Amino acid sequence: MLLLLSQRAWAQSPLRFEISFPASVSATPLTGRMFLVIARKDSLEPRLQVGRYGTQFFGVDFEKLTPGKPVVIDGSTLGYPINALGDIPKGEYYIQAVLNKYTEFKRADGHTVWMHMDQWEGQDWRRSPGNVYSAVQKVSIDPAKGGTVRLQVTTVIPPIQVPADTKWVKHIKIQSPKLTKFWGHPIYIGATILLPKGYETEPNRYYPTVYQQGHFSVAPPFRFAEDPKNEFYQAWGSDTLPRFIAITLQHPTPYFDDSYAVNSANNGPFGDAIHEELIPEIEKQFRCIREGYARVLTGGSTGGWESFALQVLYPDFYGGTWSFAPDPLDFRNVEGINIYADKNAFYKEHEWYRVPTPNTRIPPTGEVRLTSQQRNTMELVNGTKGRSGGQLDIWSSVFGPVGSDGYFKPLFDKKTGVMDPSVAQYWKEHFDMRYYLEKNWATVGPKLVGKLNVICGRMDDFYLNVGVYHMEDFLTKTKNPAFEGSFTYGERGGHSWRPYSNAYLLKLMDAHIKARATKGASAPAKATSGKAGDK
Template sequence: MKKVFSNSIFRWALVILAVFSSGGSFAQTKLRFEISYPASISSAPLTGRMFLIISRKDSTEPRLQVGRYGTQFWGADFEKLASGKTVTIDGSTLGYPINALKDVPKGEYFVQAVLNKYTEFKRSDGHTVWMHMDQWEGQQWTRSPGNVYSEVRKITIDPAKSETVKLEVTKVIPPISVPADTKWVKRIKIQSQKLTKFWGHPIYIGATILLPKGYDDEPGRMYPTVYQQGHFSIAPPFRFAENPANEFYKDWTADDAPRFIAVTLQHPSPYFDDSYAVNSANNGPYGDAIHEELIPEIEKKFRCIRESYARLLTGGSTGGWESFALQVWYPDFYGGTWSFAPDPLDFWNVEGIDIYKDKNAFYKEYEWYKVPTPNTRIPATGETRLTSEQRNTMELVNGTKGRSGGQLDVWSSVFGPVGADGYFKPLFDKKTGVIDPSVAQYWKEHYDLRYYLEKNWATVGPKLVGKLHVICGRMDDFFLNFGVYKMEEFLSKTTSPAYGGSFTYGDRGGHSWRPYSNGELLKIMDAHIKKMAPAKSTTSKAN
């Protein structure tokens, strides 16, 4: 019995040794993919990130199926890669949703590779970083002009086999096609001198302008402006389409519709499709660029009323946070905001993560057990759709050093400090989830909007009376309603002065919940302007 027991221990020791020597896996795969580009793509070495995408279907190209709930992909950084040289994707490369190549089920797949080019930025703060330069596509490597992709191949993948699959990226994504101006829709794109100086590279910002009915017929008439914030888009505000069947077209062109100039702003950064419209240590002076370069250009070219009461804000999600933040930080410039499902107005719940109390971004820790932190839920049932660890793994596969173009990374780039390597100092480790309390404190002191208002209400509050309106579903997909609750909790108790705004909730509403249409929103804004306008104003001419 003693001998059998000793043999058992010996055998288990061998198993454990094998596990550790193989990197924690019982069965490593010898399957590998080698990806290169030809000399016709570039005569100089390239730096960037190479992606391998596989899909079970080819209704669209595999690269266009990548997403939060999309198809399987892997990514690997490369530096100064010459033509003909290869980037390897193998069993050690992190993937998403399946992390390891060895765990991909044997079968037939459609395979494609994409080369995402990085640009060297020698910033004015002394740091040199390599990032993807947005090409007016909104920081999407799957369709960014200048990126290079391979033909789609149908192959059998069997992780149990020792095989090398060679792919070559040869097809260059063409430039974005920007629609021509029309009677209704105009566009502006300028090089920002402020941002160009910060990044050491030309940086562009722009706007899409929707003109009101009768604009050309009344050359002396001035109009209030509504700025709709949100993710990068060159589409017109409020999804306006020059089609009589379009619902908002009917609202916008109706004889009794309030007359506004509506504007969406484009301000992608090397970190994200949107800069969050504020000055930040990692992205640079986007707030200054928008308010000192872009909006003055808009107001010079179009007949906008250049007074605060006639500049209104709105937006949802990212745009919800931006519209609220701009109203708070530029209280004398804007006359009111209607912010829908805003990103965290208070950081005690950042897509499930309490940055002030949690020690780890991937799980909640109680006395005897740990529970995975949910990141996304299904509003109808409350079921978890993604955990925080899954969401962050997806971003890490999209890009290291915060270059994923993902939501958690962009918050770190906007809200966080610069790290020693020139990229942002992360709130938490993307691999382990461990939170850095010093970074959490930086977030709080610089960008926690509820905390800012609490500290400064005596001075900023009088400038915000009647201007703050927040709309949110109580079952927001990303738990954004909890930050809204914190903000309402504070604002509802304000005195000297009372905030005088509103909070509107949908009891079972998810992230896209809206209590009224865009046409109805403009009527609410119109009434607000007439209420807030000074006695001797241009409102009578405008509306």
């Protein structure tokens, strides 16, 4: 079993790496995080091999680093998957360094924080424009023998090229006044719009909208591609599929590639920005039916939680959701962690023994792929103070309170796993969806009848099915009114399990909308508004 990081006897090594940048990259000091990546193969650049199950890497923060001054990675630097440099097996490797730039944010809440500003890449330091990387070097590493390896980051990653608009696909990107005010720095949000067949030839026709939520992407909804071989392209352009305007939203934050589309203490008023700035702009530029019954939601994983939460928190603004494998709807299982009962996020404690908390499993067998400690160590190597751009950190930034240093107050210590019950209580009161519905069903329930549909595999890779079970236990017992939605399960289904195609999903949505349509609702109407966030 892995030892807690604070208790580990580090394998000391005389080996060290010194990484710097030249004045040609920046003549002024930089603040950020430096990464060293070690790979066994060079078929793909080492930096692009980093991931949850990826290659070895180390990270270290730096402040006001001047040109030519090195950042040092040595035996005291935390790494992942192997924690200590001294434990790297002797051998031949390909190495590469990456400098991840941080930006100073002077937030409206009075806090000043240094974080990575997303450059429309989806909060990914490996390929973020403006970040700087070194050439790949092949080296012999022998931790016992030691030595100093020097690298210089010299190549600046160029801007992201957003795809051009086409007949079918349009793009919107706006600077949000609300978010810019909160962060004290320009913050952008956007949308990719997929237009239906006949949109150009029927100028007086208005269409229902489907919002597909999920991780940052400028790609069209439903994996649409203008390729005759693309199955969804064939369906979308046919006469058999219902006509929708389909939309994906882009709303990255300095914490993650996605804000979770709600107002939160650490990320700011993303819920307001989306519903009071972005969607009104979409409905101004495109012929959407501006009534709640004709706006529906879907999404998987992160998008599963968002689509469910937005329907719950904006019950009049949206007319129904089909949420696939949603992130925890009940915080009694947050990728294996029961935030209310567990004293430590890294293990389950029993009378005479303790067992590592699993984080990820492999369906359909359930074999554990990562423990909670391993997953959190990976995030810690990616970034301190919650700046990893990882899943546990974004949940903490969305669901949790602001800490005294201006970054989010952690639910647990990422080195020891020790839980903070006060933060768990904050999560519960603000964003535990099952708890929220149970507490507010008398008022919100009548607005949600028939609108909540959840689809999930029973062998979800991240144990998200457990939160769905808790939600089902509550909703199926509701009365006055009964929820009248649905829960659909795949017995051996993993995180990506889907019982039907996107084309069939649109047909379900179409039938749902038609059943709820009001007389004369095909013309544009004034958009309603909703509030989300701290409740």
